[in-house]
Amino acid sequence: MDRLIVASVTFRHLPTEQREAAAEPLEMAARQFTERVVLHTCHRVELIALGDAGDPRRYLPPEAQWATGVDAAERVLLVTGGLDSAVLAEEQILGQVREAYQAALDRQETGPTVNELLRRAIRFGKRVRSAAIPGTDRSIADRAVRWVFEQSTLSARALRALVIGTGEMGHLAALRLAEAGARLTVASQSIERAAGLVASLPDASIHSATLLADALLEAPGFDVVVIAVRTSSTQLDIGHVALDRLPLVVDLSAPGAIAAPLADQLGSRLLNLDRIDGAGVASSLPPGVETRFRAEAHAEATRFGTWAELRSTGDGIAALRSHAEEIRQRHLNRLRHRARMDADQLDAVQAMTSAMFGELLHAPMLVLRRDPEAAARIRQLFGIDQ
Numbered sequence: 001m002d003r004l005i006v007a008s009v010t011f012r013h014l015p016t017e018q019r020e021a022a023a024e025p026l027e028m029a030a031r032q033f034t035e036r037v038v039l040h041t042c043h044r045v046e047l048i049a050l051g052d053a054g055d056p057r058r059y060l061p062p063e064a065q066w067a068t069g070v071d072a073a074e075r076v077l078l079v080t081g082g083l084d085s086a087v088l089a090e091e092q093i094l095g096q097v098r099e100a101y102q103a104a105l106d107r108q109e110t111g112p113t114v115n116e117l118l119r120r121a122i123r124f125g126k127r128v129r130s131a132a133i134p135g136t137d138r139s140i141a142d143r144a145v146r147w148v149f150e151q152s153t154l155s156a157r158a159l160r161a162l163v164i165g166t167g168e169m170g171h172l173a174a175l176r177l178a179e180a181g182a183r184l185t186v187a188s189q190s191i192e193r194a195a196g197l198v199a200s201l202p203d204a205s206i207h208s209a210t211l212l213a214d215a216l217l218e219a220p221g222f223d224v225v226v227i228a229v230r231t232s233s234t235q236l237d238i239g240h241v242a243l244d245r246l247p248l249v250v251d252l253s254a255p256g257a258i259a260a261p262l263a264d265q266l267g268s269r270l271l272n273l274d275r276i277d278g279a280g281v282a283s284s285l286p287p288g289v290e291t292r293f294r295a296e297a298h299a300e301a302t303r304f305g306t307w308a309e310l311r312s313t314g315d316g317i318a319a320l321r322s323h324a325e326e327i328r329q330r331h332l333n334r335l336r337h338r339a340r341m342d343a344d345q346l347d348a349v350q351a352m353t354s355a356m357f358g359e360l361l362h363a364p365m366l367v368l369r370r371d372p373e374a375a376a377r378i379r380q381l382f383g384i385d386q
Contacts, residue, residue, distance in 0.1 A: 001308045004113065005033075005056045006072040007064040010044040011086060014063060015274045019045070020255045025061040032059040035114040037104040039079070041096050042140070042169065042254040042273055043086060048076055050113050073117055074301035080121035081128035081293060086277040089284045091138045092168065094125040113308060120304055123330070128285075128293050131337065136284035140276055141172035141228075144250045147271050148224055149180065151248055157181035158223075162215055164236075165228035166193040169252045171200075173226045178202050182224070187215030216240050219247075228252035238262045296333065303329075311384070320364060323384045324357045 007029070009022045023045045030036045033049035033056070047064075049056070057066060067075050075084075080097045082089040101118045104110045110118075137143045149156060159182040163174045166188045178184055178201040185208050188194040194209035201207055210218075219225060220242040227236060230253065237259040241247060246265065251258045251272040263270055285293070303326055310319040335341070335349065364378060378384070 001069040001073075001305050003051050003056070004072045004117075004308070005047075005049050005051055005066060005068050006075045007047040007049075007060045007066045008044065008075070009061075009064055010046075010084070011273060011277065012084075013065060016254055016256050016272065018063070022061055022063040026064055029059040029061065032056075035111040036109050037100055037114060037118060039097060039100040041093070042252065044079070044084075046076075046079060048072075048114060048117070050111065070301045070305040073304045074297055076117055076121045077124050077297040077300055078294070080125040081297065082125070083128065083290065083294060083297065087137050087140055087143050087284070088290065089128050089132045089138070090140070091129060091132075092140070094122065094129055097125065098122060112311070116307065117304060120300060124297065124300060127296075127333070127337070131286070131289055131293070132284045133286060138284060139169075139172055140252060140273075141169050141176060143276055144226070144252060144271055145173055145176040145180070147276075148177070148226075148248055148250065151269070152223065154223060155181075157183075159183070160222050161185070161224040161226065162187060162219060162222040163197075163226045163228075164188075164212060164215065164257075165226075165253070166190075166197045167228060167230065169228035170226070171197055173228060173250065173252065174201060177224070177226070178207065183207065185210055185215060185218070185222070187212045220245070222247050224248045224250070226250040226252065227257045229257055230254065235259045236262060238265060241265075307384075319384055320361060320378055320382065323382055324361055328353050328357055 007026060009019050009026055011019065014022065023040060026045050026047055027038055027040070030038050030047050030049060033051050035050035037048045039046040039048070060066060078084045080094060082093045085093055097118070101110070101122070132138060137146060152159060159177070161177050161182045162185050163170055163177070164187045166186065174184055174186055174197060183206055184198070184201065186194045186197045187210050189212050191209060191211055194211070198204055198207045198209045216236075219236070219240040225236065225247050227250070235257055236249070238261050241262065243265065246269055249258060249266055249270045251270065254273060256272055258266070258270060258272065303322070306322055307319070307326070310322055332350065332353065336346065341349070367378075
């Protein structure tokens with residue numbers, strides 16, 4: 001576990017421009033580790049890695065925050081569960097972790113330790129996601145659109161909105177605006193992508209698709225401009241707006257896509273990634289549930305630490321017991337969250353499952369005591385290292 005490290009550059013420590021500048025050196029540092037997954041989103045870059053002997057921090061850029069061992073495992077769980085996000089329990093982060101993990105698997109950049117940690121983190125993220133309150137902010141785009149409606153003096157149906165970008169954030173923002181009744185123009189460097197997004201919106205016939213260059217010429221006529229791109233080549237500047245009728249502007253791009261002179265003119269009419277953390281206060285988790293999940297993340301990280309230590313010592317009996325107990329506790333946690341059971345009923349289930357697992361594992365334990373070399377086969381059979 002002392003070889004496990006998570007290095008982070010996030011919105012909590014650096015503004016967007018500095019964060020994106022630090023992303024490349026952190027991604028380059030990833031190459032120094034035997035097992036690695038890099039998560040890069042609009043709000044963070046996280047390197048999850050297993051290093052060789054020695055101090056792994058020597059590879060990291062100075063801007064990076066870092067944690068090792070059980071603390072590193074706990075951070076991965078909290079990030080995947082959306083408990084470190086600007087929008088609590090956001091939906092996108094779980095999919096982003098999955099994609100980053102799958103990309104690392106495809107490149108054969110992971111191994112047993114990082115694989116096990118990411119699988120546990122994804123299971124934890126699913127539990128957090130299932131507990132969220134319907135109708136609350138579940139993404140940065142949700143919060144951004146909420147801000148638009150709070151700031152605008154026009155009704156939703158009177159709004160004319162320009163959405164630049166057809167990626168995940170652009171799509172989500174367009175969908176939320178359209179659901180509220182706003183009339184949209186979707187712009188992209190590809191008319192096919194813009195038209196495809198429009199076709200997926202409610203009341204698609206009232207919306208339109210256009211090329212980015214044409215949209216920028218028409219920008220002064222819009223009440224709201226949402227820009228969500230992943231390139232620094234797209235810049236909205238003073239010449240694209242009417243200074244006597246400034247629109248509300250949402251910049252969900254990393255790096256930012258609003259030129260500094262326009263940002264100064266917009267003032268409080270601009271919402272970007274550095275401001276979005278304070279743009280809404282509605283929690284997506286019921287009272288007390290966030291605290292419970294944070295405690296669960298700590299407990300799960302501790303169990304992962306035990307798993308990793310047992311794996312390294314080759315203690316087959318202890319590893320099998322630990323594996324069985326983790327499965328039992330995972331299902332008991334689900335039961336606590338979903339079933340209405342009093343304390344006596346839960347105690348009865350605890351006792352029953354403990355006895356059931358004890359009886360089930362009795363024969364494998366006898367084999368391990370007689371033949372320590374059977375540990376490898378037991379691990380393979382029960383998927384302990386997989």
